[in-house]
Each structure stands twice: as C-alpha cells, then as structure tokens.
Amino acid sequence: MFIGLDLGTSGLKGLLIDDAQRVVAEATHPLTVSRPHEGWSEQNPAEWVAAMEAVLGTLAQHDLSPVRGIGLSGHMHGATLLDAQDAVLRPCILWNDTRAHREAASLDADPQFREISGNIVFPGFTAPKLVWLAKHEPEIFAKVAKVLLPKDYLRLWLTGEHASEMSDSAGTSWLDTGARDWSDALLSATGMRHEQMPRLVEGSDVSGTLRPQVAARFGLPDGVVVAGGGGDNAASGVGVGVVAAGQAFVSLGTSGVLFAADDGYRPDAASAVHSFCHALPQTWHQMGVVLAATDALNWYARLLESDAKQLTEGLGPLRAPGKARFLPYLGGERTPLNDAAIRGAFIGLEHATDRAATTRAVLEGVSFALRDCRDALAGTGTRIETLLGVGGGTRSRYWCEAIATALDTPVALPVAGDYGGAFGAARLGMMAATGGGLELARPPEIAATIEPVPALRAAFDEGYERYRQAGAALSGLT
Template sequence: MTGPLWLGIDVGTSSVKVVLVDDADRPVADAASPLRVDRPQPQWAEQDPEDWWLAAGAALDRLAADHPAAMARVAGMGLSGQMLGVAAVDRHDRPLRPAILWNDGRAAREGAMLERVVPGFAAITGSRPMAGFPAPKLLWLNFHEPDVLRRARHVLLPKDYLRWRLSGDAASDRADASATLLMDTAAGTWHPPILAACGITADQLPRLVECAEVTGHLRPELARRWGLPVGLPIVGGAGDNMCGGVGAGVVTDGAAFVSLGTSGVYFVANRDFQSSVGQGMHTHRHGVAGLFCQQAVILSAAAALTWVADLLGADDVGRLVAEVEAAGISSADTPVFTPYLAGERTPHDDPGLLAAFSGLSFATGRLHLVQAVMEGVALALADCQDALAATGAAVTGPIALVGGGARSRLWARLVAAATGRPVSVAADAAVGPALGAARLARAGAGGPLIGGAGELLFAAEPDASLAGALAAKRDRYCAHPRR
C-alpha cells in the first residue's frame, strides 16, 4: 500500500488515543495509553500535564514498534484534546502545578464574580463563566495560588501542552481557545478586559491559529524516536468536541452528534454565532471554518458507568454492559438514576448537584442498577436537547453517536428513545476526535477535510414502547433532591 497517511492524537480524560488514517479515512492503525484523574478535594479534578506527555509517547512508541512502515508515510499530524483544562508552565518548560480539568467545580464563586465585573460576558464569549471553564479557574488561581500565574510563561490547554512538547510552539486553534472564555468568540481574538479581570496577560497565552493551519514541525529527535518524517507538520487541531464533530462528519449547519465519553456532549453545528446565556449551555467556534457550535454537556456519562462498575466490583465495564444487554431488562423494572456525580452543567449549571438512585426495592439487582445509570444518562441528554431547542439550535437529520459508549447498542437505543431522534453509529465512532484531528491535518496539507464516508456500524430508531417507559420516569427524574 502506498500514499500518505495522517496522524491524529487525542488527549482525552481517561486515555490518550492515536490513530493513523489514509486519504479515504480508512483506519490503518491505532493505539491508546490510559490516564488517571486525581481528586485531592471534593469538586476538584486534576491531572499532571507530564502524564499527558508520557501517555502520548507510550502510544506513539507502540505504533512505531508495530507499524514502522506506516509511520514513515505520515504526511501530517493533528491534535485534539479534552477542553477547558488549565496547564501552566514556567520558563524552564516545567508544569507549575497539576492541570485543573474541565470537570473541576472549585471556581463557581469566581465565575459569578467575572459575570459582575465584565458587562455582557456571555455575549462576548458565547457562554456564562461556569465553574469548569478556564477563565474562572484562572481567577481562582489569581486568588489562591497567585505565584503560579506570576511564574507562568505559558498557560496552555491540554492538547496545546502536547504541541509545546512536540514542536516547541505555543499556539492554539481558535475553536478550542474560544472555550477558554478569554476570547471574543465572534472576532476570534483574545479579549483584553477579560484577561485583565482574570489576572493574566496576552503574552502568557498562545498565539491563535486556524484549525487546519500548520503551527510548527515535529522536533527532529522525536521524528527519529517514532520513525516519522523529519519536518512533519503539525496543524492547529481543535478541542475534542469540535474534532469529534469533524470525525463524525458533523460539518454542516444543523448537523449534530452526541458523545458518550467520560462526559456526555450534545453538539449542534450552526453558521451563526448565538451566545448562550442560561441552562448551562455554551457556544464556541467549530473546527470547520465559517461554523460555530452550540454544546450542551453533562459531566458524567461513561464516567457514571465506570463508577457503578467499580461500586459493583466489576473490572470489565464492557463485559458488564454485555450482561445487561443479554438480560433484556424492562425499563419499567429499573430505578431512576440522576447522573450528577460531579455536579451538572446542562441544564442546571450547578457544580453542587448530587447524583441519586430512587425507586429501589428488594427486586433491584446489580444489572438493574447498571441499566438505570445508562437510562439516567439518556434522560440527561434529553434535558440537553430541550435546552438546545430553547436557545434556537435546530437539529436536522439523525444524531451521530460517538465515544466509547457508542459501542453499546442498548445505550444507542436508550438515547434514541429519550431524545425521540434516530441515532447512527459509525464503525470509527470510538476514535472520533482523533479521526477529526487527522482529517484537519490532511486539510492543512491542501487535501479534503472529509476523505470518505465512514462505514455505518448500526442505527437505532426511536422505539415507542421504550420511549414511553422512559417518559414515565421523567417526572421522578426531574424531581429528585439535588442537594
């Protein structure tokens, strides 16, 4: 086989994934290395940026060992990553503290303060300054760890920390950067009054680029380590939600996807900038030129499934889900679960919300609990759809389902039933953000953004009886005690 290959790297919350695809978007090889989230205090979530680098290196080492000929054909690299993380590095290129992640809720007070200090904050940035976003977290650092900001040479998003290590370039694409809430999102530039309110300067932030723009080239010693071409170009890439959209083919006005990753995301592309001012919604720039995106996010999706598996002593989540699917449990027999294990963003915008089971009985077994978690996530995504509709986001066509949870046909059926919309799952749904990053790398070299139509793995239409069972639970779901 000949022809160029494209490398996509996705710095996720639970792992770093790398994928090689050809010009027709056919996967040639992939690898992954796990990551761990630290929670040193309630509502805190952190990772050491060095762990991102080590995990990425391990995954690329595996590709280099198993597919040396393919690595030699790579013509471009694109980056994707978990959004909203704050990584500060000093003048010696060392992280000054663990990165504060997207699902960290410590900065709620600072968010409220920014909203008071900066008039029209959401109209400028596209979102209210909710606790998980970088702007409030930087203000929190300014108050609680001012030495970190004083010593910070660069403040970087997760994938951009990886870029720094790969090429020495401090750059960020305008899509991922728009979610920092430090930007004038419509204009695509840093916003000086917001920077000043957060206690940071533009000199500490990366230069802004387009998603398919080349930001630099792989360091020669790393090219030799992984058998990659010397001078390999690296493009801007995008945040994992935007890259997930590119990977899922959500690249036109009104197209939508739902991600069942660590978090749950309901993402709608649109051509107009529509700022979101309530219900935990946010609007950012898409990874596709000329498009914006509205996002509704639940903070615990597959993370809730992992939590209940750990609670039940199950060490293989996939096997546990397979047991549930084989059991054929009726939704009428499962308890109600609200997945607010880390607070909630959409539609409640409250980092203090708590999860709950209700409707338990002696007949409730371990598999009932697992299915209830999956149902609760589906109902939370229905809440997201209602919030999107309230802000005028119009979805056209079926929803593309992506992320690790997309492997489950039951979960796909539950999402279709809860939202009332058909769901499609592509064969490459589990590597969507990494695929999107690879596609942006190809576009940066002058090739097409979409190289080919992905193979459809399965589809799910809304099932009337299942939809009725979930609708019957909706009142109890919405009425659960939240504090």
C-alpha cells in the same frame, strides 16, 4: 500518511492513517489523575510528553517516512502554566477540577463574560482557575508567562510553538467566540494579559512544523506540519463528519455529550449550552454536557461488584420507565442545571425493585439528561436532522433504544472503527498538509440505525417529566 494524537484524561491515543483515511496503526498509553484534595483534579504535563513519546515510538514500528501532517486533540479547559523559559510551574489543573467554583461564580456575575464568550463561566473552565491561583498561589501566578491548554503543551514539545486554535480556546472564558479571537476585556478582568496567551489558528490550518530532532527520533521526514487540531469534542465532530448544520452526534463516554454543528454563532448562555467554535473555519457548534454517562453506569456496577456489560446484556427489549428513577449527578451537572454542588439520587425504590430495574433506571436517567440537553439546544434554534451514536456506551442496544425513544430521534451507529478525537485530529492534520476542506470530513459508514420504539414514546415522555421534576426539586436543595 497522517497521525492523530488525542490526549484524554485517562490515556493518550495515536492513530496512523493513510491517504484514503484507512487506519494503518494505533497505540495508546495510560495516564493517571491526582486528587490531592477534595474537588481537585491534576496531571503532570511531563506524563503527557512521556505518553506521547511511547505512542509515537509504537507507531514508529511502521514506516513513518510518508507522514505529511499531524493533528492534535485533547481534553479541554486545563490550565498548563509555564514560566518565561517554558518550564511547567505546577501540575495542570484539569477540566473536572471544581476548586474554582467561587471564582467562576464571581466572574459569571460580570455580564461581559456571557456577552463576549457566549457561555456561562463554569468552575471547570480555565479563567477561574487563574483567579484561584492568584488568590491561593500568588508566587506561582506572578511567574506565569504562558497559559496553554493540555494538547497545546504537546504542540510546544513537537514544534516549539505557543499556539492554540478556536474550538479549545472557546472553553477558557477568555475567547470572543463570535469574533474567534482573544478578548482583552475578559483577560484584563482576570488579571491576565494578551501576551500570556498562545497565538490562534484555525484547527485545519498549519500551527507549526515538527522540530528536526523530534522528526529524526521517530523516523519522520523533515517538514511535517502540525495542524491546529481541536478540543476533544470538536475533533470528534470532525472524526464522525458532524461539520455542517443539522448534523449531530451523541457520545456515551465517561461524560455524555450532545454535539450539534452550526453554520452560525447562536449563544444562549442562560441555558448552560456550550456555544463554542468548531475546529473548522467559520463554523461553530452547540453542545450539551452530562458529566456522568458511562461513569454513572460504571459507578453503579462497582456498587454491585459487577461490570457494565453484565448489567446491561440481559435486559431484553426496551421497557417503559418504572417507578425507580436515577438522577446521574454524581459530580454535579452542567446542562441545563449548571450546579456543581448537586449530587445524584435513586428515587422511587420499593420492595419489588430489583437489579434489572435499577440498571434500567440508570440508563434511563442518563438518557433523560441527554433529553435535557436536546431541549436546551432546541431553545437556541439549533436543529438536529441526523444523529450519530459514538462512545463505549453505544455497545448497549438497550441504552441506544432508550436514547432514541427519549429523544424521539433515530440513532445511527457507525461500523466498527475509531471515529473519535484521534481520527478527527488525523483528518485535521490531513487538511493542514494538503489544503483539503470539508470533503475530507465525510460521515462514516453506518452499521445500524436504532429507531425510537413508537409504543413507548408516551411512557418515556411521562418518565422524562417525572425525572425533570425530581431533578428540579433536588437542585433546589443545593
């Protein structure tokens, strides 16, 4: 048996799977985000540990003596700062924190960051947060002995090891993504040293062994290995079997992600495509990110004092985009705009615009933002031959049809089951414990495939062009 632990922004999830990769048990524990100032987003790492203890305690209601491996997944880019005694120095600065936007722009202006890391230095990445810290909290910066990514703080608690892996570390702006190693040049440019970084392993390799006191507490056997694991999207890629060139998935969660596996390293930082290591050896992935996907729909539902299901279940068959357009930039946008200041908008509203029309506009706006991502990935040479749809937003058939038609690509929906970060983490734990490889990361059984609507392709092409022009105009105002 194997355990996968996925540290999300809003909660920690654990899965227990057997040797046939069937889910035996699952557990979740909620987490909250603190926003003490505008643009800030923080969590206390002690709450992560408490959540993991609660989840492991629930899973321990089953017999955990057959467990051989644990895998970790988690939200990326967070700066978890430890002193020489491994005490946490301040709350973790999260992925969606934008306080370091000036520092990010300054680092991004240094050509070596894009050249070595393969990516734009985004405000949410880890390196600019440490530059901000040196400026604004110098007494804390001076005490930093180790910087860990969020899931890797859980690893420290589980194993006593300061370790990370390539997929998560690629989102720090300190990794030489092609060489899969820390870059001393990029560390030095931000006032950091190599010894402040965790050692690196591949996501499917062993990073450490469970501490005996942890094992005894939860009824786990001695010698349980903890895999390197993966950043949330890379682990999800392993979970849905998107591990080889041509395979891709679209995720409709809080944010929207178009994730494509690659057998080579093909960075194109100017496109705002994320070029990261995958969680498996000698594989990489390209990723386009839309910061508000279901988050945009839930925001709109709150405005109407409704919920997402009520808004979408009565829309009927897919229709051509109307005059109303929605730009989903509620908290800035990544791919392809790279604009932290841009904000969303409804455009083309008129007397005849009703609730259904604006709901369709929200779904279309996110779908068109994903088409932006598709086009940006295509510009790097990354191909998409198969596309899986995952995340809560895929429960809306209308939305899936809109995405399939906007991207002119069928969207395959897995059978009911959890194929996200926790499942991918469990698979990585299985690989680390057994020495297994790609054959363990098989795609899920498909329940349905949503085809593009041929009669609406031209209308969606026209709608996308109107969306793109409106977005470019809005970006020019920021």
